[in-house]
Amino acid sequence: xxxxxxxxxxxxxxxxxxxxxxxxxxxxxxxxxxxxxxxxxxxxxxxxxxxxxxxxxxxxxxxxxxxxxxxxxxxxxxxxxxxxxxxxxxxxxxxxxxxxxxxxxxxxxxxxxxxxxxxxxxxxxxxxxxxxxxxxxxxxxxxxxxx
Ligand SMILES: Cc1cc2nc3c(=O)[nH]c(=O)nc-3n(C[C@H](O)[C@H](O)[C@H](O)COP(=O)(O)OP(=O)(O)OC[C@H]3O[C@@H](n4cnc5c(N)ncnc54)[C@H](O)[C@@H]3O)c2cc1C
Numbered sequence: 334x335x336x337x338x339x340x341x342x343x344x345x346x347x348x349x350x351x352x353x354x355x356x357x358x359x360x361x362x363x364x365x366x367x368x369x370x371x372x373x374x375x376x377x378x379x380x381x382x383x384x385x386x387x388x389x390x391x392x393x394x395x396x397x398x399x400x401x402x403x404x405x406x407x408x409x410x411x412x413x414x415x416x417x418x419x420x421x422x423x424x425x426x427x428x429x430x431x432x433x434x435x436x437x438x439x440x441x442x443x444x445x446x447x448x449x450x451x452x453x454x455x456x457x458x459x460x461x462x463x464x465x466x467x468x469x470x471x472x473x474x475x476x477x478x479x480x
Pocket of ligand 1: 344345369371378386444
């Protein structure tokens with residue numbers, strides 16, 4: 334059980350969660366991020382799939398000077414072209430994991446089972462696995478409950 338308060342809690346570390354975390358980190362905004370990295374892509378995508386998005390549009394957060402898919406492919410000698418070479422699923426997954434290790438090292442690989450009201454008003458966001466998940470309201474503080 335984790336009880337530290339946080340300004341921002343990111344539930345899920347897929348492409349969007351990791352991108353948000355990297356951006357908050359760059360801006361110096363305190364946050365915590367939870368979940369197995371790239372799990373949807375590692376476990377629930379068809380084997381051998383190629384991305385429908387082109388290489389240039391498949392980078393996680395970062396501009397041309399950031400840790401883009403292009404840079405990852407160059408580092409690992411993987412053929413890359415922003416438009417002409419389809420991105421393989423395994424390349425994208427490996428890139429996402431490398432991005433997490435490099436830019437989001439504080440990731441907590443745990444499932445969030447709920448967010449407890451801890452401070453000001455909170456509002457219900459969604460039910461996940463029949464559990465109520467609550468997220469911090471603008472003036473409040475979220476208290477993630479993990480296992
Ligand atoms: C077959 C297929 C092909 C696709 N191809 C492309 C493509 O080529 N290009 C493209 O841009 N998009 C593509 N998409 C869409 C893409 O999957 C999504 O846009 C993208 O993954 C969304 O990212 P996300 O981070 O929001 O969510 P996800 O990638 O789904 O990540 C959510 C994460 O949340 C975690 N999580 C869930 N519940 C909890 C919890 N309670 N606590 C902690 N963590 C939790 C999961 O483990 C998961 O890792 C495709 C989708 C499918 C199904």
